[in-house]
Amino acid sequence: MDEENSIESMDSSPGDAVSGRDDGEFDEDEEIYDYERRPSLDLEETPMETFIQYHVDPVLPPALSYTSLNSQGESEMNGEDESITEVKLDRTGSFSSCYSYDSDDCEKKINKSRSKDDTSESAETDELILDENEFKHQALTVPFTFRAISDTVGKLSDHDKYFFGRELWLHFPQKFSVDMDLVDVVDKLLECFNLEKSLQIVKAVLVKIERNKLVQFLKARCMRNEVRYELKKFLREKYSDLFKTCSDDEKPSFSEAFTDLYISSNRHNGPNIEHEVLNIPKLNTIDEPDAPVPLRDLLNPDKLSDIRSNVIMLCGVAGSGKSMAIKKLIYDWVENDLETRLDFVIPIAFTELKQFEGSKMSFLEVLHNLYPPTERLTEKELGFSDCKTLFLFDGLDEYERCDAFNFNSTELVFSSTHTVSLHGLVVNVLRGKVLENGVALVTTRPMMTSTTPWDNRHHKIEMLGFTNNNREEFFKKRFKNATQANRVIEYVKSSKTLHAMCHLPLFCSIVADECQGVFREKGMQAELPRSITYMYTKLLLSLIRESRKSRAPDRSPDQETEFLITHGKAALTMLEECTFKKVKPYFSSEKIFNPDSVTYSGLVIEYTVTPAVLLNEQAFSFIHPTVQEYLVALYAYLSFQQNHNIFETKQSLQGRIKGLLKPQKVMDVFMCAVEKSLEFEDGRFDMCLRFLCGMELKANQDLLQSFCGSSSKTENHIQSTAAFIKKKMKEDRHQDRINNLKRCLEEMGVST
Structure with a gap:
């Protein structure tokens, strides 16, 4: 065999393998292939007792590979007599010499045995396989072993590859030849030996040719594979909620409910500004959202x-x-x-x-x-x-x-x-x-x-x-029942405010939980919640709960109440100016916000804008315009608990003293809020009034108990407020104002 040709033949890529591979590269930790591990051969006792399927090329006469071919009636093997066909082999480079030749069918599987005098291979195998348990681990798979051996042997120079193949041929002449390429060598190893023995043989041959760095490389690969297996097992236990299989309950598993997210390669995009009533000018941010x-x-x-x-x-x-x-x-x-x-x-x-x-x-x-x-x-x-x-x-x-x-x-x-x-x-x-x-x-x-x-x-x-398509996809995955999913999607689309806020996956999850509770308690045909205020309160509490857990665990309910009132004041000031962002110098001078409000509360976002002057400026906004309007309504509600009406204007000193001595009435707050909303024809206070009306619902007040104590009886207040709103609707008003007042009645659960 020509040495140069044998060296070149070792250079083929793993992609040319015949067995145990597909057309692509193997991934080390890839276990999607369902490989069935071949039973290992007992090389110490009967190394040739195996069935091997081999196709003999008709162009090369197999008889040339044999020294003699004779038929023998009986041969004693392991103390038993059995009929065999003995093939006396010549130690040549012929790859076909290790197989029994059948003239009728070259691919026929033939039970072969070795001669009584053939004991050299067992000794040579023992010499290579010193500790079979060295690589034994549950993480060992056919794809990993194939790749590990291929990558290790592939790092050898052409000269070293020749000697690597020569060592294999010297120890296993019936299985290897010096002219086999790299892929065939790895294939043959995995075909004739189990995974542990294959790695041991490769390691031993590398030691023989004095390539100890590659020995360490192979051992490191195997060790990392074992650590990877154990780490995945650890993560399964640590994040057990992610890997729970889908049960018969209404909520699907994480893998089934996950919906892709909108990630932009640009930043400083600013908050979402979709609004049901107002046309908010586009933010002059330094970046624009690009393709997801x-x-x-x-x-x-x-x-x-x-x-x-x-x-x-x-x-x-x-x-x-x-x-x-x-x-x-x-x-x-x-x-x-x-x-x-x-x-x-x-x-x-x-x-x-x-x-x-x-x-x-x-x-x-x-x-x-x-x-x-x-x-x-x-x-x-x-x-x-x-x-x-x-x-x-x-x-x-x-x-x-x-x-x-x-x-x-x-x-x-x-x-x-x-x-x-x-x-x-x-x-x-x-x-x-x-x-x-x-x-x-x-x-x-x-x-x-x-x-x-x-x-x-x-x-x-x-x-x-979420994008618009992501929102629908989320609800379809979240609800196993297609009818329920379609009802929730239509419900969200019916309110532009809900649809806009559902760009937040957290808000989508809150809406889904609330609708699922309604279906569970009242049946499939039950009416879904008409009040959006309740959803916003749930979002607020979710953010506060997260802040308590990791950012401000020592903050008391009174401090949180004051924190919300401070943000409500800032929101009211901005709403009166009909603005939804302020630059950093404003907040620094007025001391309205601090790093806690921006970083910890989750209510505020900071981003960079391009002003008319030379330098960029840092701007602050609430995470959505409707969140700003909700905080104004919450500020009004919490202030009323402290006997203060934030919508009263030009109040005299005598009136303020009188207000301190005489408790404010709920109707006074709502009457002032309605007048404030009707005062601005651009509708800047419309959503704020709607949220304030929703605050009257007992379900919403129960959620806010930690901030304002026990909820008071609101039935009479709701009826009085509804009567006042209906009176205003009968007056000659702009159609947009009338439509908003109808929405306010819906928030309170009153028919129009």
Whole structure:
């Protein structure tokens, strides 16, 4: 056999394999292929007792491969007599010499046995397989083993590949020949031996040809595969809610209900400004939303190489779906459904890091503490060029106030084993200095993106929630019953306000839960809630609950009430001016907002606008115009509990003193609010009045008990307010004002 030809034949790619492969590349952690592992051969006793299917090429006469071919009636094997056809083999390079030849059918499977004198192969096998249990693990699969061996042997030079193949031929002449290419070698290994033995043979041959670095490379690949298996098992337990199978209840599992999200590669897009009544001018933001980036494409290798950064900042307002995206990435990796091959996906919530406050630890120690299955991973292992790791850091805004980060005086850390304080660790994670070859996806609310250091390049993208099509898709997935889903979709479309707010996945979930409760209690044909105020109150409480849990756990109900009143005052001032954004100097001088209101409450968004002057400015808005209007109504309701009517104008000193001594009447507040709404023909107070009417419902007041005490009886108030509104409708008013007053009656559950 010509040596040059044999060397060239070893260079074929794994894509040319015949068995155990398909047309594409194998993924190490890919387990979607249903491979059936062949039973291993007992090489120590009967290495040739196996059935091998082989097609003999008719062009090459197989007789040339044999020294002699004779028929023998009986042969003793393992103490038993059995009839065989003995083939005396010549140790040549012929690949066909290891197979029994049948003139009638070349592909016939023939039970072969070895000669009594043939004991050399068993000894040679024992020499190669020293510890079969070294690679034994549940994580070992055919796709991984094929790829691991192919990648390892593929790193050999042409010269070393020849000697690798020669060693295999010397030890297993009946199975290998020196002119076999790489793919055929791997195929043959997996065909004739089990997975553990195949890896052991490759390791032993590499040792024989003195390629110890590749031995370590192979062992590291196998170790990482085992850690990956154990980490996925750990994540299944930690995020058990994600992996619950669908039961017979009304709520589908996470994988069934997940709907793709609108991720824009541009940021500073500002809040959604869809409105039912007002025509709000387009915000002059410095960026414009571009084509959506599917979540699956977010980690595309081509995109990652283009951005030239290992830190991706995913910002978005509260409830826009950032945590949902994180959960989806975890789910897809554990279920082997990611299109991008990643060795490890490691989620680390910033709230989890708080347990290390006050101590000094390295990034690797934190990783091992949070995820015990990763204890075998060292800095060297994570630093391998072929080890791709994605770190999911969720909720930067939950960790610390944005003005508390100090990038200028915090020491630089370039190693994952360097011990540093928690603050220093987080700062260097944002710098991307301790991630080795990993990529960090950091989720945060918009204001925190300005905290990243100026001298580091970060790829910043924005989560915009649901598109119109996403909203319908969500409800169709959320409700198993198609009739229920269609009813909810029509219900949302019937109110432009509900439809606009459903760009937030969190709000969609609130609407779905409320409608599902109605179907469960009153049946399929029950009328769905007519009051939208109740949904907004649920959204507010959801944001406050999240703030209590991770951002302001020590805040008392009285402090929260004062917090809401402060925001309500700002909302009222802006509404009277018919504006829905204010630049930063205004808030700084008036001290209306502070970092807590922007970062922690979830009610406010900060973004960059392009003014008429040279420099860009930071602007503040509520997360939606209707949220601003709802907060004005809530401010009026909470102020009434403190005996104050915010809609009274030009109140004299004598009147104020009288108001302090004599309690305000509910009707006074509503009469002033109706007059205030009718005063502005542009409708700037229409939605505020509608929300205030919805505040009278007992169900809504029950939700707000923690802020204003026990709810009072409201039946008489509702009837009195409804009578006053109907009186105003009979007066000569603009049709738009009459329509809004009808909506106010609907909010109170009163027929028109």
